[in-house]
Amino acid sequence: MTGMRPAAAVGDGVAAIDTPALVIDLDAMERNLAAMAAFAREHRIKLRPHAKLHKSAAIARLQIAAGAVGVCVQKLSEAEVLADAGITDIYVSNEVIAEPKLARLAALAGRIQLAIAVDSALGIDRLAAALKTADSMADVFVEIDVGQGRCGVAPAAAGALAHQVVSHGLRFAGLQAYHGGAQHLRTAAEREAAIRHVVSLVRAAQAGITASGLRCPLVTGAGTGSFVFEAASGVYGELQAGSYLFMDRDYADNEPTPHAPRFEHALFVKSQVVSRGPSHAVVDAGHKSHAIDSGLPGVWQRELVFGNGGDEHGILRPRPDAGRAALPALGETVWLVPGHCDPTVNLHDHYIGLRGGLANGVVEAVWPVDARGGVR
């Protein structure tokens, strides 16, 4: 399942972790986990965290133990791997069109509680045929486009698809309504306004479904940047936030949402200085170690700016307000905070779980990134 040897073993001190390595601050992660679980309990809303972030059965089990109803994934291959590892309630919050894949999905639906999103008549017909052949059943969510401009139908079209789902004898489970772009609007007011519009679109879709004589059992969606607003909307019954667990650098750049739990950075790339110039230091982590789609990594608790050094290197320079003394020495450890955790995790075969902090912690867990590379 996992190619490279892990960067450390259980019991190792932090200094022994080879670099670059994907390291979880377990204390911080558990605080994030507990804070989100408490939020969902207090707001009486289901939590189904997105496992496309962590791709890990061990972490999914922790989330479910803390009260999550199950997990979301984006790809069938992620669902298969997590199901093989014992996760029994999985929602593929995405469209599947290929018939061989739908046959696999139908087989999987025969052994776990499986849900899937649809946004086309062709997709529903093929899904129904595959489930019939496998004699299995899945929950089906109709995805509506709530502003992302990607997958999903217009709200007015949701009723017709819901009817098509039911006409095939499938379970219409409700609406998939996620606005990814809204997560990263910088001010809380912008995010609130975006979700207000999302909610109006959800209500329109619900009204069409109800008017046509069907019930809409559940609306599912929301992310780490906006979930407080979806939870307060009265229409959402389930939150899909995932990033709260690790917290991207990019999320931390958002203005905090009032009344939202505060989440901490819990995922780091440990790197080492392998070359030192007079005014820069080079670490051994480039964009084969961290994703850069949401910007370059931050440097944790150092007066340093990370510059792109290509696939395998990062170029550190002192912050404008810091002197050259801020530069780390050859061989020194530098902790990076990924700009975007999901695709960063997807680069690594293992998590190194550290207990007791980045400075003096001890490795408590080595978890495989079970569904790494699960893009199909």
Place this chain on the structure above:
Amino acid sequence: MTGMRPAAAVGDGVAAIDTPALVIDLDAMERNLAAMAAFAREHRIKLRPHAKLHKSAAIARLQIAAGAVGVCVQKLSEAEVLADAGITDIYVSNEVIAEPKLARLAALAGRIQLAIAVDSALGIDRLAAALKTADSMADVFVEIDVGQGRCGVAPAAAGALAHQVVSHGLRFAGLQAYHGGAQHLRTAAEREAAIRHVVSLVRAAQAGITASGLRCPLVTGAGTGSFVFEAASGVYGELQAGSYLFMDRDYADNEPTPHAPRFEHALFVKSQVVSRGPSHAVVDAGHKSHAIDSGLPGVWQRELVFGNGGDEHGILRPRPDAGRAALPALGETVWLVPGHCDPTVNLHDHYIGLRGGLANGVVEAVWPVDARGGVR
């Protein structure tokens, strides 16, 4: 070694390749391979292709069979994996500082022909100690900074490091001199001027080494965008170009170099339309399937522009000069040309090698990306 099940099996037709998948057009790759091998032969220069691109023992063997003297890698973990798979001449063209890693490197040097780059006194001391402990030997290249502003010492400092290498009883093999940034200057004249400056810096370093009484056996470097100029320089003895094999979309955006072989796109991501709006189509490949550090992928032989749809999706729209009829239908196959092949390959567990073209080809090979995730 490789987690996900391959997207196809040998003998499958192209339609059976699950998506997204990393697909090699074997005919195109072999023409690129032969063209570069012929260039090196004609110019009587050694070719040591960079395996950080392909991370594959099968492909390294093809390159060596065509005349390459061995391969380069950037990381020790890549070298270990390729050595385990039978590659016996490997150059780690990068600095290693961590002592546990140097111990592994010294062990590896006991069983294959190994070379390594250095750019610091500390690095040389530690390398020498590790090799002594393991009673093994490695070729040592001193890296000079020829304009990249990353690793490497100033040319004037090369002589002192070379002497330090020799004083430890290690083999001083010559100079590592690679300018990554020069590869992507758009006009041939700009690239030529950049390499002219590189060559002047190499000559300065050589002069310092010679004046101090040492010989500089070899200068190694160059990439796909500039190798014609290094080959013509008279100072380079070895070319490290790697990308010629697959050709990034970004390299194809360069103005061709006069008298250079013409390389073809040989690496693709096969994707499928999974959602269709009135004016856009969504494919199942996002930046977990292709790297975007050098821009978004191109769309192969279609009047379509690829827009970023996040981790798992791409959003296709007609080119400005094309009508809506250019949009593919739900379920249709779309071939993507990665902006940058190295980090794209690193996302996938397998290559699907296709013989006979993208339209009607048959899968001839399924190769693991052996050193995928080899960042340490």
